[in-house]
Amino acid sequence: MKKKFHIITYGCQMNRYDSAVLRSFLEEKGHRWTDDVVDADLIIVNTCTVRQHAENRAIGRLEELVSLKRKHPDKKVGIIGCVAQELGEKILKKIPTLDFVVGTDKISAIADIIDGTAEGKVYTDIDEKFYGLASPPHIEDGDFSAFVTIMRGCDNFCSYCIVPYVRGRERSKPPQKIIDEIKWAAERGVVEITLLGQNVNSYRYGDIDFPKLLEMVAQIENIARIRFITNHPKDFSKKILDVVEKYRNKIPASFHLPLQSGSDKILAAMNRKYTISQYLSIVEDIYRRFPDAIITTDIIVGFPGEDENDFLQTISALNEIGFGGIFAFRYSVRNGTTSAKLKDNVPETEKIARLNEIIKLGIRLAQKYSRKQIGTIQKVLLGNISKKNPEFITSTAPSGRVVLIPRKEFFKKFVDVKIEKASTWVLWGKPIIFHNKPF
Template identity: 30%
Template sequence: MAIATKTSASGQTAPGSDPAAPQQRGSYWITTFGCQMNKADSERMAGILEAMGYAPGLDEHTADLVLYNTCTIRDNAEQKVYSYLGRQAQRKRTNPHLTLVVAGCVAQQEGEALLRRVPELDLVMGPQHANRLDTLLSQVESGQQVVATGEHHILEDITTARRDSAVCAWVNVIYGCNERCTYCVVPSVRGVEQSRRPEAIRLEMEGLAERGYREVTLLGQNIDAYGRDLPGITPEGRRQHTLTDLLRFVHDVRGLERIRFATSHPRYFTDRLIDTCADLEKVCEHFHIPFQSGDNDVLRAMARGYTVERYRRILDRIRERMPDAAISADVIVGFPGETDAQYRHTLDLVEAVGFDAVNTAAYSPRPNTPAADWPDQLSEAVKVERLQELNALVETQAKQRSARYAGRCEEILVEGSNPRDPGQMMGRTRTNRLTFFPSSRPDGSVIAPGDLVSVRIDQVRAFSLSGAVL
């Protein structure tokens, strides 16, 4: 990444700046909607923009380039994007030099239709084109209005991401998804699975460790599918490249203290993976495994490819090998045709498992998905009522799970200051519980981001902890 230079009000390079740096193009602002994959894409695009000579802006209302990295997994997220775009389009009518970009899943889904709806846009680009942002912007600078949503092979990352954290980093290991869940738009907007080579992943992780990063989260839309598009069979007759093999391959990267991965799919979550996670010291005891419904008939309609019984066996195996492991999940209520009895099966599963956290959502019909056209759609009132009841149960469960931390000493990786209290630092347990604690040790020494500290937990809440540094 090029060294960021000072920018004057006109956007030109200020006196005394690095002559080797690229010509300043002004300021940029990125707003990210959606999942961890989108956040990782935004960091890479920010790195590209800074290498081109853009500097981080103060806010989206004054930046010279505004980029919305969008999510289409839920209708409300999509509508929020259009609300933001409306304000920027109005701004561009009085400031034609503003560059307006829509990236991500809404861009891929809508394509040229976005230009008809918001003609002020300069660039519409799908998630497969994130690494090409500089090339696409050069076309914009030549006076073109660009739409990049075609199928594209994702090349290895050759730019340095502008990371939001100096301690924890995302590392993409597989792009796209080959599943065909009947409610999900992801395969149509993120394309087919494309796994990165393990050597390239390790090289990126080594570079992060050299820059002081202590934790890496390996990312994939369906990370358990990692490697099935890569060639190679072992002498035992199994695939040579799996998530299990990747974890073993990168585990000894010097300087890294913790490794996480997300998001998993119960169809591919194996005992071999569980045993590997239990055996490898750096792999954290936190697993995010969506179940989506607690009813087998609904799961079949969703085309999820597993049963509730299969899902329960996975969690039982995890807790057998790692009794203190944290389990989080995703769930949808109000799927087309879901009866009250089927919904109650979901509540039963949540109550029986005791999740540490659950991302809940009411079903939202998405374009180009089979379930969106089914006749047995549920009313919004029913979906909202079920979601509220589920959320109350999830919070109760989370409080019960948090109670086990009371009085314990937990190893916390310090991520930074508490934005609400400058006298506190915050970080996470290995099980991913957010934890707050004083910014100095009992001897008066200052705690810094990246430190590993031992904290005695004095207060427990549903989704966070507080304590004293030992």
């Protein structure tokens, strides 16, 4: 019997992409999406396990949802994604009334579960040949931006990270599949693509490495802007910058380059495989070639063994580099990772104090970057009506900053905007020239 289904998604863009693909997959099988979770016969929770907090939130939500089954025993509620992969059977001990537990590589099992042809409730084998479901991701009418996953898994084993254990070894998706998917999205009006992977820089399929793939994507007609996340400093090459330079009109000089710590001692303990001076030389190269580049980063504070001196080295690196955005996290132990064997010896109060200091610094640096944009003319892609400021249209600048422009001006998709005002993360602009075609 055909079902009405709803997917709740936690975590990163890769999970959002997986949910969008799963939605298309189920719709192709005749099941129907509903926006209303209570109305759904089938509720799927796509989960993230990167931090304990994210895992707890997802489990809490599942507990709420299975309580709906008391009144409506026919409803099915299940878990997919990284928590399902990591915990498997164990989740059923916590929530025995869950209908299914499906890991990252076994997502197609959901179709059999709905049809009643599946045997058992738990599907968590890792399939090293799985590149994702064949269905293209669901695209809403009017969407101008879409994610495309180019690889799955990770081989880096950063000592604090659970991803390689739950997402398996690195697998690069065949380039033709990526190109077909982007063309399919472009035919539906998408003009901005973000290529996704745990470490896109290590993409390789036969002779095609990441710079070659990026160039192939840049040649697709009607795609106006290409972004890519996440980079890894150990694999970030000059060849990537060559492609960015060649296709500057399409690929913004906007790089998310996780630093994690400014101390070589801590970087080694994290198994990041680069030193601070190697990182600085990449940054120098980026700013030399693209003086208007924006670089954003991730930082973990309170990693085991991080002393005051290590922390000060991080602060000094952040100031020196002048990031346009810092995403800071407090270290927390993930069972099963290498760093879980280290003594978690930075007191919680100290972790919180360091985190707050980095957050404050991140805001100051982001404001500095945003203010520098005032008076510049930027090529933005018009998006949707702003939920917070309905009299404005949201759009994105090459840097990724949100630009708000007055709604009455919204009639074309590509526009040169003069930036007139800036807050930390948002720029306000006045449209100068409208273009009918991509820049």
